[in-house]
Amino acid sequence: MTGTPINAAQLHSAFELFNRHSDQLEQSYRELQRRVEVLTAQLDVARSARHKELVAKEKLSQRLSLLLEALPGAIVVIDGDGVIQEQNSEALALLNEPLSGCAWASIVRREVREGGSEDGNIQLRDGRWLSLSRRPLANEPGEILLLADVTDSRQMTKLRERQERLTAIGETTAEFAHQVRTPLASAMLYASQLDVDTPARQRIAAKISERLNDLGRMVNDMLGFAAGGKRADEIVDVHTLFEGIRSTLGMQLGANTELSLLVNGTSIDREAADDDAIRFAANRNALQGALTNLIANADQAGGGVATIEVGAWTDNDNIYFTVSDDGPGIPEAIRHRLFEPFFTTRPQGTGLGLAVVADVARSHGGDVRVDTMTRGSRFTLRIPLIGPSNGDAND
Template identity: 40%
Template sequence: MQISKEKKAEELESAFSTFNALSAQLAESYQALEHRVSVLTEELNKSRHERERQLAEKERLANRLSLLLDLLPGGVVVLDGEGTITECNPAALALLGGPLIGEPWHDVIMRSFEPDINEGSEINLRNGKRITINSQSLGNEPGKIVLMTDITEQHAMQTMLNRHYRLSTMGDMAASLAHQIRTPLATAMLYISHLNKPVVDDADRLRTLDKVISRLRYLDHMVNDMLQYVKSGTFEMESVDLGRLLDDVTQSLEPQIKLHKGQLKIDRNLRNKKIKGNHDALLGALINIVNNAIQVKGAGIIVTIGFKEIQAGKLKMTIADNGPGIDKDIISDLFTPFFTTRPDGTGLGLAVVHTIIEAHQGYIDAVNQARGAVFTVCLPLANQGDVLGKAFKSDRSCLLELARPNEVNQYASSK
């Protein structure tokens, strides 16, 4: 019995020892867990404070952007993937009128835009304003942001400057024209005076009349050039078919080219393109450039006309000849009115060309090549006026066609 009691005492002591050991382990685990909870709580607090700071910073940034958007002089419109206006600034409301939020962009175009869009990316609004439009996708988010810039005052100022320049040029032209007319007119009068002789045989009469007609034709050519120069800043713009323009150029120049035993080579790879401009004015400009080359080179003239589509929807045209080239001392005066190196030249041909190209929002330049001269003309393609074109597509189909100019015209004609 004594042994059994001792054994039970040992077992009880062992149980207490085990309990104490487990209690110590639990205490250590609890302390470790408590420490871990404390660390996590601190990290969560830091993360929450950082998140709050970032949210506050984003809110401040959003407020600044909102203020900046309101202060922008340009109209800003944000479109969703369906082409509906979700945001706009006060400048957009001032340009297009309200309401805008929630309105389909297509409906706003029909309501606020003039049907006649005739100068590249410049657009007339029904309220008399003139704007340019640029758009950018929203990146990963479906939709677009549209920026409208009011250029009404800028356009009016440019028109006024052009008018003053033309008036100033016309003053110089009037004085120069009087001098240019005096010589051929005096010559014609001198020839006519020969017809007052008591006896003039038929051969002398015919020779005199030919000389008189030649001088009168020169005067007529000069007056026509001057009128064309004065009017060349105002044209009715249309979509000019490049293929038809080239056909008319060939038909008009073929007799002169054959007369001088020359060649006219035209690259027609872009004949299906369309230019925004005036067919007759562009035809006259091209004929003028080629005729100038023919008059300088004469027999054996070879004129090559090439085309290339370059960036930003522009058409680059080169007119190269095999003539003697352009004297480097006069190349800067080539497009100056009444500047000429030919005794029978009016000095208005290339000046008219320069004015026509500028009126088409293009540019023209002339340089010498290894043999001959090269005129480079850059013109906007007609589709650059379609700034209201397709903007939104889904994988299934076109969700919205932002009215093209021809669609706006159809809309206007139906009213």
């Protein structure tokens, strides 16, 4: 068998074709490599952007979580089946654990007082009141519940309503007391002129005067409570104040009641040096009314047979008035309510006398307290000193 000889030209042509295909393959490889580099760079950019996006979303999620925790209310997220999926710590504090994974209806049965719904609010079994707002989720079935503790605001609303009622009562009472005051004064004057030439008539006249004095105290309590004890800038001399109190009480105290009035431990019946006088700025009428109330209460507590001591002294910042008696004292169970308006333990009392005392103290920037002693009680009225507190006031 004889082979066909290869033409040199054909061989050369074949090599040229091979070289052209090699060049094309090399160019294609380079183009492919370039494309790979471009795609790799684009992928790196995409990965970087994706990473940044994930980081941003993570930061946003953390901020939202912190925001939910910082909200002054409970947040509860429930799904379309009414099952709790998320909640913040305030929700756990209000509704107790467990919450997550529980049906909202079961939480209501567990935590909410039966029948405890009023004005859109719900009451928990421990007595707290919560407001409840519901908002649907935007892109999925379910709701967001917002609960806030409104116990304090409800109490403030009730106190405001009570204050409004008291204001209305005070205005009506003041008008009534003003109308009663004039005929009452006339009746007291006529009673003092009754013929008491026999023991029987003396007893009747004494009873009439006693009841009229009781009515007079009620009227003064009503007027004092309605007017309030606003502080004034007049200079009050304690010695003169005590003399006015003794003159006002007059025959109103029990026949067997002993009243002592002391300034710096010295009776006002003894002549004192002007340096020992106490003078200060206050509302004279309001203060005299407050002390008169305390003395009258002590006399009534002792049944008209009492030893009452009223004292006054100062330190660098305050003046103190004390009213002490040897009566039965005040039960601890009611002591915290003594200064509430309209609280009284006497059938014929208005419950305003001690409320007026407390109001006078507050209006002067001071306070009043009560202490139970071995026998009897002691009320202490403290008033900050404004203005002169010694004899220099009148120089």
